[in-house]
Amino acid sequence: MGADRLPEVLDATYQCLTRYGVRRTTMDDIASTMGVSRSAVYQYVRNKDDAFRRLAARLHDRALERARRAAAAPEVPYAQRVRGVLAAKLDLVLRLAGDSPHTAELFDDKGRRFGSLCAAFGTDLRGLLVGLFTEAGTADGVTAAEAADICLALVVGLQDVPDARRLLAPAADAVVAGLLGEERR
Structure with a gap:
């Protein structure tokens, strides 16, 4: 080969x-x-576990790269950039869940095999969101970290909802509008 x-x-x-x-x-x-x-x-x-770990890393890396591109588009409004980061996570989960019931093993953040990859992915996404909310400013009483956590919780909530991809845009836009400071709405 x-x-x-x-x-x-x-x-x-x-x-x-x-x-x-x-x-x-x-x-x-x-x-x-x-x-x-x-x-x-x-x-x-090296072995089967190595093959699956590399596969999980590749899938997470591709989704993270998509999220980074969305976050780093300064010409795009903040709400749309946040939505792009969230879409990268949601699309990864929905793609894997749609391909087979077995693929869920690749994004189990509590799983022994891939938990560290999933946790790192979540940490990286949170960091991108915190950066966006820090740059944009947040509503009074909400920190950038809290805003990021709320947005990630929204995606987790949508993962099992029919038509989640379609609902992401209006849900994220509504949540982000409430989280951004007045001058960024």
């Missing part, structure tokens, strides 16, 4: 995850999905 095939290994790992879940997936399953030998897969990952 060429040096550039780690993405293929992770794609195959994701396919196996959606079919079998983390516990039931084997290295043979990943290799078979790719059409290569098991030893070829071991050139890129």
